[in-house]
Amino acid sequence: MEQTNEAAAARQVEITARGGQADIEIDGTRIDPSTVKAYSVSHLAGEQPDVLLHVTDRGDTQWSGMARVAVADVPDPGPAAAIFLEAIDPEGLERAVLARPDIGSEPYSLTQTMLTQLGEWARGL
Known part of the structure; x- marks a missing residue:
């Protein structure tokens, strides 16, 4: 059976958590907790399981290895807003x-209150 690229890139990760502390090893190499x-x-x-490490910017630690990176596009709210309106x-x-x-009596208070109402309706309130 052939290995896929994803399976070939898989790493052995061991996390031992105790209270607020965790020891992390990747392929048998301990990662500095700091x-x-x-x-x-x-x-x-x-x-495949995913392990996401949020790294700090401390020290001269160098990270290397393979990672799967996903970049998400923020959806354009225009079409959904148009349908709603x-x-x-x-x-x-x-x-x-x-x-x-x-509702107030200041300038633009009617418009402000309409926008508030529309926002509440959009959130299902």
């Missing part, structure tokens, strides 16, 4: 805003 400020472990059935009943919005106790 170089890791946090870690997390996740594993989905049928996939198209579904708003103008009469219902006006009624809801004028009935709010926090």
